[in-house]
Amino acid sequence: MDGGVVLTDVRVFDGGTLGEPVDVAVADGRIAASADGARTVDGRGAVLLPGLIDAHVHVGTVRELQAYGRWGVTSVLDMGAPDWAATSRLRGRDGLADLRSAGTVACAPRGAAVARMGYPASGVVRGPSDARRFVADRIADGVDHIKIVLEERLPFRPRPLDEATTSAVVTAAHEAGVLVCVHATSTRSFRIATRAGADVLTHAPLAAPLEEADAGRIADRGLAVAPTLVMMKKLVERFPAPVTPRRISYAHPADTVRTLRRAGVTVLAGTDANSDPAAPNTVEHGAALHDELQLLVEAGLTPAEALTAATSAPARVFGLSDRGRIRQGYRADLLLVDGDPTVDIAATRNIRGVWIAGQEVR
Numbered sequence: 571m572d573g574g575v576v577l578t579d580v581r582v583f584d585g586g587t588l589g590e591p592v593d594v595a596v597a598d599g600r601i602a603a604s605a606d607g608a609r610t611v612d613g614r615g616a617v618l619l620p621g622l623i624d625a626h627v628h629v630g631t632v633r634e635l636q637a638y639g640r641w642g643v644t645s646v647l648d649m650g651a652p653d654w655a656a657t658s659r660l661r662g663r664d665g666l667a668d669l670r671s672a673g674t675v676a677c678a679p680r681g682a683a684v685a686r687m688g689y690p691a692s693g694v695v696r697g698p699s700d701a702r703r704f705v706a707d708r709i710a711d712g713v714d715h716i717k718i719v720l721e722e723r724l725p726f727r728p729r730p731l732d733e734a735t736t737s738a739v740v741t742a743a744h745e746a747g748v749l750v751c752v753h754a755t756s757t758r759s760f761r762i763a764t765r766a767g768a769d770v771l772t773h774a775p776l777a778a779p780l781e782e783a784d785a786g787r788i789a790d791r792g793l794a795v796a797p798t799l800v801m802m803k804k805l806v807e808r809f810p811a812p813v814t815p816r817r818i819s820y821a822h823p824a825d826t827v828r829t830l831r832r833a834g835v836t837v838l839a840g841t842d843a844n845s846d847p848a849a850p851n852t853v854e855h856g857a858a859l860h861d862e863l864q865l866l867v868e869a870g871l872t873p874a875e876a877l878t879a880a881t882s883a884p885a886r887v888f889g890l891s892d893r894g895r896i897r898q899g900y901r902a903d904l905l906l907v908d909g910d911p912t913v914d915i916a917a918t919r920n921i922r923g924v925w926i927a928g929q930e931v932r
């Protein structure tokens with residue numbers, strides 16, 4: 571086993587607040603009380619963060635996972651993998667960001683996932699009575715969570731999944747003990763997913779900010795939201811003004827984050843990073859999470875709240891009980907940065923070192 575490492579005189583962000591300088595020991599891939607024969611790393615002037623967690627990615631290659639490691643992102647939550655065979659093989663690899671995946675997403679007949687993005691036909695859910703079959707297929711695949719894509723009702727587009735079908739998928743997933751994430755980009759789909767009792771809503775309404783009352787219901791039900799501001803901003807910018815329907819604006823997702831925060835909703839940092847040419851926009855793996863943190867702060871989160879959204883909050887929501895904080899016995903997923911990101915969020919980019927389960931990867 572490795573000889574371990576001790577980071578000395580380092581200020582620790584424990585998933586909520588920043589402490590006074592301490593020594594942090596790593597042994598056998600975990601945070602430890604001490605580490606015999608350990609190498610010492612001088613942490614003076616630096617802040618030690620739990621490895622970052624991106625709550626919305628699409629990953630299919632080792633190279634992509636390596637990019638996360640270099641950027642201090644040590645766990646990634648995949649929200650849909652068209653090539654399940656390729657993505658599932660990337661889980662649990664030494665020295666790579668720890669990957670959890672939804673595999674094949676649930677979508678409506680002729681939905682974009684199967685029509686354009688290469689997902690297998692078993693993702694199509696034909697109605698409430700098909701929900702159990704969809705969930706059973708995913709459990710047989712060995713997925714970590716379930717993803718439902720709620721598209722919008724638009725002219726000349728296939729009809730999206732209806733509320734009864736969405737609810738039936740959520741119910742079947744919960745009976746099987748798996749968490750459900752829902753793609754939603756309108757107030758209408760946010761409401762459907764909230765009433766259905768999903769666990770995580772991802773993206774944000776593009777044509778209007780979420781209303782207080784909706785945010786209140788999301789808070790009451792204990793749902794988390796990963797707004798993916800990086801992707802929302804790109805989507806809006808991709809359509810120049812004369813083409814963009816007038817109501818579509820990045821101001822709405824940013825406003826929605828403020829409203830969610832006021833209502834006490836758990837916000838998660840997620841990027842929708844992907845390198846899929848069939849996706850609406852590609853987003854850079856790893857680096858984009860630092861952009862997302864910046865956008866969350868610009869939208870009204872404090873820097874510490876943004877860091878929580880990328881550490882302890884996603885760990886709690888996704889049941890990753892061995893990470894997201896720097897505590898004895900936890901996985902040694904660590905990001906050492908210069909400066910104080912609880913004051914200036916941009917400091918997360920000043921990377922001095924990254925460890926994944928105790929293995930130094932940068």
Ligand SMILES: [Zn+2]
Nearest residue numbers: 626628649842
């Ligand atoms: Zn996505």
